[in-house]
Amino acid sequence: MEKKIKLALCWHMHQPHYRDGLDDIYRLPWVYLHAIKDYADMAAHLEACPQARVVVNFAPVLLEQISDYAGQxxxxxxxxxxxxxxxxxxxxxxxxxxxxxxxxxxxxxxxxxxxxxxxxxxxxxxxxxxxxxxxxxxxxxxxxxxxxxxxxxxxxxxxxxxxxxxxxxxxxxxxxxxxxxxxxxxxxxxxxxxxxxxxxxxxxxxxxxxxxxxxQRGQIELSLTPYGHPIVPLLLDFAAMQPSQPAAPPPQSPAYPGGEARARWHVERGLEVFEQHFGHRPKGVWLSEGGVSSAALGLLDEFGFDWTASGEGVWRASCELSRISPQDLEHKKLLYRPLSHPPRHCALFFRDDGLSDLIGFHYKSWRAEDAVNDFCHHLENIRQFLRDEPGEQVVTVILDGENAWEYYPDNAYAFLSTLYRRLAEHPRIELVTFSEALAACGGQALRELSQLRAGSWVYGSFSTWIGDKDKNDAWDLLAEAKTCYDRVMESGLLSQEKSAKAAEQLAICEGSDWFWWFGDYNPADSVRDFDQLFRRHLIRLYQLLEKIPPQKLKNPLSHGGGGPSDNAGTMRRNG
Incomplete structure (x- = not known):
């Protein structure tokens, strides 16, 4: 029987916390607008094609906001x-x-x-x-x-x-x-x-x-992201930026205070929210922005996760550090396998950036049939190249489940319906989830990466969130607020209820999206919106701690002003 190439499609659903910390008003409407457009359509496509199998990842802070809007x-x-x-x-x-x-x-x-x-x-x-x-x-x-x-x-x-x-x-x-x-x-x-x-x-x-x-029908695997969508490797250690950004200045703060405990809090709280909404514990986790490090994998091991994933840039840099043979790197052969990083147990999948970016950025201007034919042709080429390779191979495609589709005609209806139908019926392509791909390995030992270079799915680095003046200033404001938080918590002066509210407010401030938008290359309107929300969330944190917020929180951190960018700045391409 002819060997099929496995394809794991993973759609990441995420929106940051848009509710203003000071007045509880939603400042941006993207949660409910993406719900009526994208989260509804993505479910409908799967319902219309029962043979399709994918991974869908939800950020817990998005789940809470969807429920809140529905109730309102x-x-x-x-x-x-x-x-x-x-x-x-x-x-x-x-x-x-x-x-x-x-x-x-x-x-x-x-x-x-x-x-x-x-x-x-x-x-x-x-x-x-x-x-x-x-x-x-x-x-x-x-x-x-x-x-x-x-x-x-x-x-x-x-x-x-x-x-x-x-x-x-x-x-x-x-x-x-x-x-x-x-x-x-x-x-x-x-x-x-x-x-x-x-x-x-x-x-x-x-x-x-x-x-x-x-x-429940076995058609999708649901996974989660830590609660507030933080960059976990940076919470654990600012030095995680250095291998991929050796010339970039770090924040003035030497580290994020108590970052390990906070990273653990985000995973614990994320699991709690996920189980409240879906009724089961997930087997896998997409760490925010595919941000991984050896220490981050150690944290995932504590919670018993089977798999996580990151980007091709992290894969290539890690292979080079691990002295993987050129034969295995040739034509990205090793990209198409789940890998391990001993002594960590959590398996790693790595995104094919080229295929993912075709969907995220290129196919929007193609006829649906032509785009799907091209995508399947790429998969056929990969299958043909790997046909004599031993073991199980899986091609990993990961991208946002909401931000690409408005740039397609009719919210990508023709493209996605054609894509699912063709992949589900294809004689040489098999749609799988990450857990199914691991199970197909039959307990065999995974190929090892002795070294894992810390990085994310964007450029294989953390440069989107740290190393720029505006981003570093934001980290320093956050670290200062966290130091204040720690002092107040140690004093025991806050009630249990107020302490819990402060911990959750801190989690909102620790989200990755604020840092994503800071920088001159982003649209000024978006930078203004996220800058103001970030500072108001920090002010609310100080209020919950019963401390006077620093005056500097009244001053904008970043102004933006960059020219037109891909998908209005909501996505980054790696090609």
């Missing part, structure tokens, strides 16, 4: 309760359309936060509304008189269309309520606004049960 929407529908998201309240009619020019300008800005070629231009009524909105500006400045003449109905329609543009293909095709709203085109009523919130509430309430059902 249901309370609004049942009791008229105001929700904690300004944009959501506006589209629901819970908040009136404001009269103030600047508040109206903010609605106009918010309703253009989408990729225009696929999400605005495809809908003529929405395109017309956006064109009218842009006419309220002259030489880049808001005409306050002109915008004041726009009717309330204009803003209601703009808000409704913005949310309709975020509806996933599965909802547009199968939910009659969405079809009805799309067909109306304009002059949306309060009844229509209520209907839109019903669709979103039903969708968000269904996300977790749908993925749980897919897991």
């Amino acid at each position: 929407m249901r309370a609004f529908l049942a009791e008229g309760a105001i929700m904690r998201d300004p944009l959501l309240n506006l589209v629901a009619g819970a908040s009136p359309v404001p009269a103030e020019p600047e508040a109206r300008a903010e609605i106009i800005r918010a309703c253009q936060r989408a990729y225009a070629p696929t999400m605005i231009d495809r809908y003529a009524p929405f395109r017309t509304l956006v064109d009218i909105a842009r006419e309220q500006y002259s030489a880049g400045e808001l005409d306050t008189v002109r915008v004041s003449y726009l009717s309330r109905q204009f803003f209601v329609d703009l808000l409704v269309w913005y949310h309709l543009s975020w509806m996933g293909a599965s909802l547009r095709q199968k939910d009659f309520r969405v079809t009805r709203l799309l067909a109306r085109k304009n002059n949306y009523t309060a009844v229509d606004q209520q209907l839109l919130v019903e669709v979103m509430a039903d969708t968000l309430e269904g996300i977790i049960p749908r993925y749980r059902a897919l897991q």
